[in-house]
Amino acid sequence: MRTQVAIIGAGPSGLLLGQLLFKAGIDNVIIERQSADYVLGRIRAGVLEQVTTDLLDECGVSARLHEQGLVHGGIELLFKGARHRIDMRTLTGGKTVTVYGQTEVTHDLMDARKAEGLTTVYSVGNSVTLHDFDGANPKVRYMKDGQQHELECDFIAGCDGYHGVSRASVPEAALTTYEKVYPFGWLGILADVPPVSHELIYANTGRGFALCSMRSPTRSRFYVQVPMEEKAENWTDDAFWNELRTRLDPQARDHLVTGPSLEKSVAPLRSFVAEPMRFGRLFLAGDAAHIVPPTGAKGLNLAASDVKYLSAAFIEHYRDKSSAGVDHYSEKCLRRVWKAERFSWWFTSLMHRFPDAGEFGQKLQEAELDYLVGSKAASTALAENYVGLPL
Numbered sequence: 323m324r325t326q327v328a329i330i331g332a333g334p335s336g337l338l339l340g341q342l343l344f345k346a347g348i349d350n351v352i353i354e355r356q357s358a359d360y361v362l363g364r365i366r367a368g369v370l371e372q373v374t375t376d377l378l379d380e381c382g383v384s385a386r387l388h389e390q391g392l393v394h395g396g397i398e399l400l401f402k403g404a405r406h407r408i409d410m411r412t413l414t415g416g417k418t419v420t421v422y423g424q425t426e427v428t429h430d431l432m433d434a435r436k437a438e439g440l441t442t443v444y445s446v447g448n449s450v451t452l453h454d455f456d457g458a459n460p461k462v463r464y465m466k467d468g469q470q471h472e473l474e475c476d477f478i479a480g481c482d483g484y485h486g487v488s489r490a491s492v493p494e495a496a497l498t499t500y501e502k503v504y505p506f507g508w509l510g511i512l513a514d515v516p517p518v519s520h521e522l523i524y525a526n527t528g529r530g531f532a533l534c535s536m537r538s539p540t541r542s543r544f545y546v547q548v549p550m551e552e553k554a555e556n557w558t559d560d561a562f563w564n565e566l567r568t569r570l571d572p573q574a575r576d577h578l579v580t581g582p583s584l585e586k587s588v589a590p591l592r593s594f595v596a597e598p599m600r601f602g603r604l605f606l607a608g609d610a611a612h613i614v615p616p617t618g619a620k621g622l623n624l625a626a627s628d629v630k631y632l633s634a635a636f637i638e639h640y641r642d643k644s645s646a647g648v649d650h651y652s653e654k655c656l657r658r659v660w661k662a663e664r665f666s667w668w669f670t671s672l673m674h675r676f677p678d679a680g681e682f683g684q685k686l687q688e689a690e691l692d693y694l695v696g697s698k699a700a701s702t703a704l705a706e707n708y709v710g711l712p713l
């Protein structure tokens with residue numbers, strides 16, 4: 323088989339890239355380790371920046387997003403037992419975010435790909451290997467139904483997440499990695515209960531961080547900070563709701579409706595960047611190249627901006643016969659990536675309880691939050707980053 327761009331991974335990065343390339347008339351094939359149902363079963367991001375919704379518009383897959391997505395013009399910060407609203411819309415001259423689950427984005431992209439008859443090879447397990455990407459004729463080999471296949475291509479896009487094969491295929495000496503592991507994780511629960519508030523609540527408390535988010539007016543997503551080694555199996559639904567309740571203000575506590583969990587899992591928190599993001603004809607995009615802790619809701623949005631740059635680079639290559647986009651891909655992405663890394667690290671550091679920081683650390687966080695909600699300059703800096711920096 324031959325294609326112009328071989329895409330490894332059918333997460334949001336891979337599917338979005340496939341769609342943008344298809345729209346530009348560039349042939350592509352996606353190879354995915356898991357089944358489509360497995361990919362759709364992962365509950366992850368919920369907040370989309372304007373940059374991401376614009377891209378989904380460009381791909382022609384945003385009808386359901388505009389119908390069902392919840393447009394938010396603010397977030398609430400809860401500390402010292404009281405909530406304070408950050409009016410992002412006013413502070414950023416009208417910018418908003420849209421609450422629409424990653425699962426739904428993936429669903430819409432998969433449907434569009436299917437309708438257009440584009441090739442996605444699912445369930446190839448760990449069989450993918452990448453070859454000759456340092457030359458002009460890269461190849462991807464994989465096993466499907468007991469048979470070995472080879473896909474010849476012009477470029478390989480490594481959209482296979484943090485644990486994928488793409489970054490792992492790069493010679494170690496060619497990569498520089500930067501990493502910070504936080505000493506805690508998020509225990510998350512999804513439940514068919516109405517949201518506590520019509521906007522997201524980010525809570526800093528003496529017992530640790532909590533987040534009240536949502537997927538729709540009838541489905542909510544909640545998180546509480548837990549020690550990094552904690553297991554979801556150790557938490558009954560009741561134990562989760564009780565812990566969450568202790569981290570809320572009295573009014574939110576009154577509004578909290580509980581119910582059986584549809585999903586419960588622990589996500590570790592990590593900051594990670596691999597540089598560069600291009601090796602010959604192999605390009606990394608999304609979580610394959612970088613991870614942010616979820617506090618700033620930036621992971622999926624960064625994946626979308628990488629893919630925007632990458633699709634533009636391939637379009638320049640094929641249409642204008644210019645290598646400028648391809649040559650500057652890594653540098654362009656990394657400028658935006660590091661700004662999102664900084665913001666996510668800062669917001670994580672401000673909102674979580676750190677085991678070594680003690681009461682002094684708690685007091686400093688409360689003072690910073692107090693300053694933040696009282697200062698237009700500081701609130702604006704938060705709002706600008708939260709709604710997403712320009713491309």
Ligand code: RFL
Pocket residue numbers: 330331332333334335336353354355356361365366367368369370424447448449450481482483484485486487488508510589607608609610616618619620621622623624625
């Ligand atoms: P993904 O989603 O990990 O997809 C990679 C795909 O590659 C496949 N794969 C392989 N395929 C073939 N061969 C191999 N060897 C392969 N190895 C892996 C995988 O099966 C998978 O299908 O990466 P992608 O596409 O770059 O997308 C990144 C986003 O998923 C991620 O950044 C976000 O989910 C992060 N994130 C959030 N981002 C936001 O922008 N806003 C949020 O509100 C937000 N909340 C979150 C989050 C992530 C969380 N977790 C669980 C880490 C909340 C949480 C709790």
Ligand code: PHB
Pocket residue numbers: 366367368369522533535536543616617618619
């Ligand atoms: C979510 O709804 O899953 C979510 C929202 C905001 C975040 C992280 C996760 O910062």
